[in-house]
Amino acid sequence: DKFKDGLTKTRDSFTSKVNDLVAKYRKVDEEFFEELEEILISADVGVETVMKLIEELEMEVKRRNIQDTEEVKEVISEKLVEIYYGDDEESVEALNLQKDGLSVILIVGVNGVGKTTTIGKLAHQFKQDGQSVVLAAGDTFRAGAINQLDVWGERAGVDVIKHSEGSDPAAVIYDGIQAAKSRGADVLLCDTAGRLQNKVNLMKELTKVRKVIEREIPEAPHETLLVLDATTGQNALSQAKTFKEATDVSGIVLTKLDGTARGGIVLAIRNEMNIPVKYVGLGEQITDLQPFNAHQFVYGLFG
Numbered sequence: 001d002k003f004k005d006g007l008t009k010t011r012d013s014f015t016s017k018v019n020d021l022v023a024k025y026r027k028v029d030e031e032f033f034e035e036l037e038e039i040l041i042s043a044d045v046g047v048e049t050v051m052k053l054i055e056e057l058e059m060e061v062k063r064r065n066i067q068d069t070e071e072v073k074e075v076i077s078e079k080l081v082e083i084y085y086g087d088d089e090e091s092v093e094a095l096n097l098q099k100d101g102l103s104v105i106l107i108v109g110v111n112g113v114g115k116t117t118t119i120g121k122l123a124h125q126f127k128q129d130g131q132s133v134v135l136a137a138g139d140t141f142r143a144g145a146i147n148q149l150d151v152w153g154e155r156a157g158v159d160v161i162k163h164s165e166g167s168d169p170a171a172v173i174y175d176g177i178q179a180a181k182s183r184g185a186d187v188l189l190c191d192t193a194g195r196l197q198n199k200v201n202l203m204k205e206l207t208k209v210r211k212v213i214e215r216e217i218p219e220a221p222h223e224t225l226l227v228l229d230a231t232t233g234q235n236a237l238s239q240a241k242t243f244k245e246a247t248d249v250s251g252i253v254l255t256k257l258d259g260t261a262r263g264g265i266v267l268a269i270r271n272e273m274n275i276p277v278k279y280v281g282l283g284e285q286i287t288d289l290q291p292f293n294a295h296q297f298v299y300g301l302f303g
């Protein structure tokens with residue numbers, strides 16, 4: 001399945017290290033946990049999350065009186081899933097979409113992370129689900145962004161609302177809403193500019209875009225998805241912090257998970273940012289986007 005294929009690099013690295021560790025120690029002791037800690041950190045799980053995980057593992061191992069390291073492997077999977085979801089499995093995954101009427105999804109993120117590709121993939125998925133989709137080319141800043149979105153619009157077979165380069169993004173989004181409404185569309189996906197160099201500008205632009213959306217549809221945007229590149233590791237975490245300060249982020253799309261051996265970043269983002277990962281990108285093709293599911297993810301690593 002898609003998850004397993006997309007996680008090949010992480011699985012090859014992480015799982016083989018865990019297997020080696022289990023073979024090396026056989027009996028559970030301090031050193032076993034110390035080495036496990038290093039493996040988890042090298043997979044980008046994030047220090048805070050690793051500490052929490054190790055602590056819970058140690059408790060569970062004591063509680064169940066587990067001595068054999070092979071058995072600990074199973075507990076690791078269980079705890080990874082538990083740590084991801086916290087107490088609330090249901091609300092963590094689903095997109096907040098309208099049953100009737102237009103859902104507006106704002107897509108934010110730095111250039112190069114895979115924002116345009118993700119919008120194309122999402123448009124394709126919604127269409128496959130029988131929804132009608134409109135795209136708004138709100139990245140009017142980066143040269144070529146509008147054309148690139150156009151290409152993805154064509155691939156997915158959906159309309160793209162656009163103005164010329166350098167024009168006001170809020171005006172494009174406004175037109176996108178009007179077009180989506182008049183066509184009776186189900187979903188409007190709004191691209192935005194991704195320059196991080198100037199946080200004040202980023203914040204101003206996103207605030208203005210949100211205002212336009214809220215004025216037209218008070219409860220919108222229904223989702224603000226931040227696109228992050230998994231191959232950038234801890235840098236992705238720091239981007240998440242910046243965007244969280246600049247605007248309300250309701251979910252993460254983590255791209256290029258297929259391109260990294262350090263897929264543990266999924267857990268770090270969920271845990272340290274407290275933002276759920278709603279989708280993961282597992283390749284460059286239009287179908288290479290999967291709703292994130294921690295059970296499938298962990299199974300993809302160990303199964």
Ligand code: GDP
Nearest residue numbers: 111112113114115116117255256281282283284
């Ligand atoms: P943007 O600047 O954020 O809009 O980024 P693009 O959508 O243009 O993507 C940048 C590059 O990343 C392109 O070469 C994409 O094919 C590639 N890309 C995007 N998502 C994925 C993914 O999930 N996996 C892989 N391997 N590549 C991806």
